[in-house]
Amino acid sequence: MSLIKWIEFPSLGDERGNLVALEGLKNIPFEIKRVYYLLDMQANVPRGFHAHKEIVQVAICVKGSCDILMDNGQDKEIVTLDSPSKGLLIDVMQWHEMSNFSQDCVLLVLASEHYDETDYIRDYPRFFQEVNNENTSTQ
16 A cells, blocks of 8 residues: 555646645645745755654645655655645655755645644654554554
8 A cells, every 4th residue: 555645636727827726625635724835945955854643734846846755654655746736645643754855846735733843753763663553553
């Protein structure tokens, strides 16, 4: 089973240009409570290095490209984000690391909850232990 879950966004357009609409509880699978974007990143300086206990996110590269490593504690996959009409669903308890930013990269993130530092797991050994304890208890 792939860790990568894409959400395709219809691009509506004509000779004037294109429009992509993002709507909570429609093409975004949650109510959007926070929106932020990253820009002016250095290509060789990765970001992220965390997982969320409750917050679900959708990452969309609205300009340029970047790579995201997705890790559920058992499997790891790297995916390239390079389309403004395609979003990557980052579910709960998925460790993610962003890297390889193009010079023009703008990464938009939609979140299911407001910022809450207590929701972050920033220590990989702790994440690995928590996610694998969770998987063991559900089997």
